[in-house]
Amino acid sequence: MSKKVVKTAEIANPLSDEEAANRLGTSVTRVRTLIRSGALAGKQSGKNWLTTTEAVEAYLETGGAKPPxxxxxxxxPLPEIKALSFFSGAMGLDLGLEKAGIHVLLACEMDKACRRTITANRPDVALLGDIWKYSADEIRDAAGLQPGEDIDVMVGGPPCQAFSTAGARRGFKDERGNAFLRYIDLILEMRPKYAVIENVRGLLSAPMAHTPHSERAEGWVPDPEEKPGGALFHVLQMLRAGGYGVSFNLYNAANFGVPQSRERVVLICSRDGKKLPHLMPTHSQDGSFGLPKWRTLRDALTGLDAKSGDHDHENFPEDRLRFYHMLGPGQYWKxxxxxxxxxxxxxxxxxxxGKTGFLRRLAWDKPSCTLVTSPTMPATDICHPEEHRPLSIQEYMRVQQFPDDWVVCGSMSDRYRQIGNAVPVGLGEAVGRAIRAHMAGNDARPPVGFTYSRYKDTxxxxxxxxxxxxMGLDAAPEESPSGAARLPKKASRATGKVTPSSVEVGAA
Incomplete structure (x- = not known):
C-alpha cells in the first residue's frame, strides 16, 4: 500500500519526534527509525527530528503502527485500594478514581487507539483486550493478584451504543449488549467489594430484547423483556441475586465540578448488600444548597491560548463557515x-x-454542551465561542478534565473519539469519593431535594x-437492597451460567 508523503517544509507547525511518539504510542527511537527508513515522512534538522500531524495520520491510516x-x-507492591478497569477507553473514569485514592491495576480495552493511549500514560498497568477471551483467574493473574485475594473495586462503562436513544436500541441482542452481560457475570464471579457500571441515559429505558418492526405480526404485543427498562431490570436482578446492594441515578457531570452538561447513569454496587447514598454534589446550577455555581467553558479554557499553533482541530466545511461568521458566543442557527x-x-x-446542535457556538459563561465523538457533525456542531473552528483536541481535554500532559494517541478523529467517549474525570472522582466514604463508614447523604438531572424518576x-x-410486576419491597423479584432460574445469555436473571410474565 502506498504511503502519503508529506514534506515538513510545507507545514507551518511540524511535530517533534517526542510529540509524534506520543501520538503513535511508541518510543522516540522508533519514530526516528521510521523517519530514517522513509516509512514516516519527516527529516532530521540538526539535533532535531521533525515530522507532521498529516504524516502521522497517514502512517496510522496505512496500518503502520501496531497496537500494544x-x-x-x-x-x-500493590496500592492500598485496588481496582480493575473494563472498557477503559482513554481512562477518564480511572483518572477520577485515582484522584480519590483508588488505583487501577489492570485495563481491559480492545480499541487500538485507546490501547496506545493507556500504554503511553500508564505503562505499569496490565493491559488486556477482548473481555470474552479471559477467565476470572486469568484477569486476576494479569493484575498481579493472588488467588482469592480481595478486589476492592471493579469499574466499567460497557459499550453504550446498544442502549443509546440515538441508535437502534437492540439491547442485549446486540453483541455490545452481550459484552455488558459478560461484565456483570465477571462481577458476580470475581466478587469485588464494590462494582461501578456507567452508561448512557438510554439504559434507563432500553428493553432487554427487541423485535424488529419487520418481524411484528398484526396485533403484536411486546413481552416484558421488550418493554422499556427491561435491560436494566434484568441487570438489577442478577446483581441483587448475587448479594449486591445497588444504588443508581442519572447524574449531570456539571454537578461535580465538570465544565460540561453531560448526563450519565452510574450504578454503584456494594458486596455487603447495602446501598450507597447517591453521589455528593460539589456544585449546583444556580449556587443553591450552599454550593458554588456550575463551572463554565471560560473556567475550563483559562490558560489555553485559543489562537495558539499548539491546537489540533478539525475544520468546518466552507458552506458552514460563512454562517458562523454571523453568530456570536452562545448562538445557533435560530x-x-x-x-x-x-x-x-x-x-x-x-x-x-429544537435542532439546537445545528450551527452551534458555545457560550463562554455556561458549561459546554455534551462533547461528542466528532465536533463537526452537522446536527451536533461544537464551535468555539469566538474562533471560526470547532473546539480543539486540547480544549476537549480541558472540558473532560484530562490533565494537559495526558497523551491521547491516534489520528485526529481517533483522539476526538476517545476524549468524547470518556467519563469526565470529575464524575469519576465523585464515584471514587462515594466508595471511599462507604469504606470508612461515612455514609453522608446529599442535600435533601437536590436535583441531579433534568429528568424525573431516575x-x-x-x-x-x-x-x-x-412490566406488570408487583411492587418491590420498600428500601430492600436485596429485594429482587423471585425469578425462575435461566441460563445467562452472556455465559450460559444458571442465574436468576430472566424477566418473565408473572415472575414477581
Missing amino acids: EDRPRPKG HLPENLHREALGRSLDSGG DEVSWEAQTRKV
Missing part, C-alpha cells in the same frame, strides 16, 4: 436572519425538535417502581 500487545502488570434558515439547515429545517427506587408498573 496484552501484558501483565509488572511485579511490585439567531441567523430568518431568510437564511432554509439555506443554513436545508431539509433538516423540517425535522422535529433513581433506583422511583425508577423501579415505574418500571414494574410498565
Whole structure:
C-alpha cells in the first residue's frame, strides 16, 4: 500500500519526534527509525527530528503502527485500594478514581487507539483486550493478584451504543449488549467489594430484547423483556441475586465540578448488600444548597491560548463557515436572519425538535454542551465561542478534565473519539469519593431535594417502581437492597451460567 508523503517544509507547525511518539504510542527511537527508513515522512534538522500531524495520520491510516500487545502488570507492591478497569477507553473514569485514592491495576480495552493511549500514560498497568477471551483467574493473574485475594473495586462503562436513544436500541441482542452481560457475570464471579457500571441515559429505558418492526405480526404485543427498562431490570436482578446492594441515578457531570452538561447513569454496587447514598454534589446550577455555581467553558479554557499553533482541530466545511461568521458566543442557527434558515439547515429545517446542535457556538459563561465523538457533525456542531473552528483536541481535554500532559494517541478523529467517549474525570472522582466514604463508614447523604438531572424518576427506587408498573410486576419491597423479584432460574445469555436473571410474565 502506498504511503502519503508529506514534506515538513510545507507545514507551518511540524511535530517533534517526542510529540509524534506520543501520538503513535511508541518510543522516540522508533519514530526516528521510521523517519530514517522513509516509512514516516519527516527529516532530521540538526539535533532535531521533525515530522507532521498529516504524516502521522497517514502512517496510522496505512496500518503502520501496531497496537500494544496484552501484558501483565509488572511485579511490585500493590496500592492500598485496588481496582480493575473494563472498557477503559482513554481512562477518564480511572483518572477520577485515582484522584480519590483508588488505583487501577489492570485495563481491559480492545480499541487500538485507546490501547496506545493507556500504554503511553500508564505503562505499569496490565493491559488486556477482548473481555470474552479471559477467565476470572486469568484477569486476576494479569493484575498481579493472588488467588482469592480481595478486589476492592471493579469499574466499567460497557459499550453504550446498544442502549443509546440515538441508535437502534437492540439491547442485549446486540453483541455490545452481550459484552455488558459478560461484565456483570465477571462481577458476580470475581466478587469485588464494590462494582461501578456507567452508561448512557438510554439504559434507563432500553428493553432487554427487541423485535424488529419487520418481524411484528398484526396485533403484536411486546413481552416484558421488550418493554422499556427491561435491560436494566434484568441487570438489577442478577446483581441483587448475587448479594449486591445497588444504588443508581442519572447524574449531570456539571454537578461535580465538570465544565460540561453531560448526563450519565452510574450504578454503584456494594458486596455487603447495602446501598450507597447517591453521589455528593460539589456544585449546583444556580449556587443553591450552599454550593458554588456550575463551572463554565471560560473556567475550563483559562490558560489555553485559543489562537495558539499548539491546537489540533478539525475544520468546518466552507458552506458552514460563512454562517458562523454571523453568530456570536452562545448562538445557533435560530439567531441567523430568518431568510437564511432554509439555506443554513436545508431539509433538516423540517425535522422535529429544537435542532439546537445545528450551527452551534458555545457560550463562554455556561458549561459546554455534551462533547461528542466528532465536533463537526452537522446536527451536533461544537464551535468555539469566538474562533471560526470547532473546539480543539486540547480544549476537549480541558472540558473532560484530562490533565494537559495526558497523551491521547491516534489520528485526529481517533483522539476526538476517545476524549468524547470518556467519563469526565470529575464524575469519576465523585464515584471514587462515594466508595471511599462507604469504606470508612461515612455514609453522608446529599442535600435533601437536590436535583441531579433534568429528568424525573431516575433513581433506583422511583425508577423501579415505574418500571414494574410498565412490566406488570408487583411492587418491590420498600428500601430492600436485596429485594429482587423471585425469578425462575435461566441460563445467562452472556455465559450460559444458571442465574436468576430472566424477566418473565408473572415472575414477581
